[in-house]
Amino acid sequence: MILVFGHSGQVATELRRVGGVTALGRDAFDLRDPHSAARAIDAHDPLAVINAAAWTAVDAAETAESDALVLNAEAPGALGRACAARDIPLVHVSTDYVFDGTGTTPWHEDDAPAPLGAYGRTKLAGEHAVRAAGGPHVILRTSWVFSAHGSNFVRTMLRLSDTRDRVSVVADQVGGPTPAADVAGALLHMAQALRDGHRGGTYHLAGAPHVSWAGFAREIFDAAGRDTLIDEVTTARYPTPAPRPLNSRLDCAAIMRDFKIPVPDWRAGLRTVLKELGH
């Protein structure tokens, strides 16, 4: 059995759908309690652990960085040490927001991270903590995750289009929307590979083709049959508490090479999610 930290989040929900996992919600453990992870692992004696729990509120992290740090860095560190002490493989999820977004070429796993905001800083600290724990692990960086549940851009756009004729969306941030179901599939595959002796490491998985948030919104409205207009704006014209990277493209060659995990086409994933939402 694979033990999942997280239950109702986007990725945790898709992991539960695949099956073969025990997923723990915050009623069963508290990321803020450093002993909670070890207790849960000992209670379940899993073959591998997937950490799908995190602070994901990007703007709110700007004014609560120490709280986000506990969830995104200290907790994964404790989880990593608990797994390492028991020689249990850990698969942990990280983000494109560890990069500063300069340039236009996709980020390689070895490129130097330089987060722009608090969320990215805390997620990068989580990566360091998982590596420092010294156990068998994979860190999977993904981006722009969406699904039929939880908080994500697809659901936000559909909600806005319920009440508005037009929305302003940034057109100069470019990346890869990624269906949570594909993230879940990759996490499970990688957990099994670690069990089978794969040496692990840091990998990227993001949907293709690259698109801007405005382009993504266009596809969402087209696929959902909405005629909501999109005013394309620059990041400078759409101020948010947290700065976001302009270039969120992730190079996904390594995960294909080492795990045979293909890059998902997010447009197919979008159609599946919209169908699930009744569109």
Ligand SMILES: NC(=O)C1=CN([C@@H]2O[C@H](COP(=O)(O)OP(=O)(O)OC[C@H]3O[C@@H](n4cnc5c(N)ncnc54)[C@H](OP(=O)(O)O)[C@@H]3O)[C@@H](O)[C@H]2O)C=CC1
């Ligand atoms: N969303 C995105 O666009 C992206 C996400 N990621 C990363 O992917 C991973 C999964 O993200 P996603 O599924 O979208 O996240 P969600 O925001 O959908 O879910 C967050 C999860 O964290 C859990 N959680 C939050 N606080 C606590 C706490 N105090 N104690 C225990 N559990 C807690 C929630 O628990 P509960 O189940 O009880 O509600 C929930 O399962 C995260 O590491 C995130 O950083 C990476 C790139 C993009």
Ligand SMILES: Cc1cn([C@H]2C[C@H](O)[C@@H](COP(=O)(O)OP(=O)(O)O[C@H]3O[C@@H](C)C(=O)[C@@H](O)[C@H]3O)O2)c(=O)[nH]c1=O
């Ligand atoms: C709602 C909205 C957002 N935007 C912009 C703001 C931002 O630049 C971009 C995305 O906004 P959101 O707040 O929906 O998404 P955001 O929370 O930035 O999404 C991020 O979440 C974390 C967890 C990650 O790890 C990232 O990969 C990424 O998915 O779109 C608009 O231009 N118009 C709008 O109406």
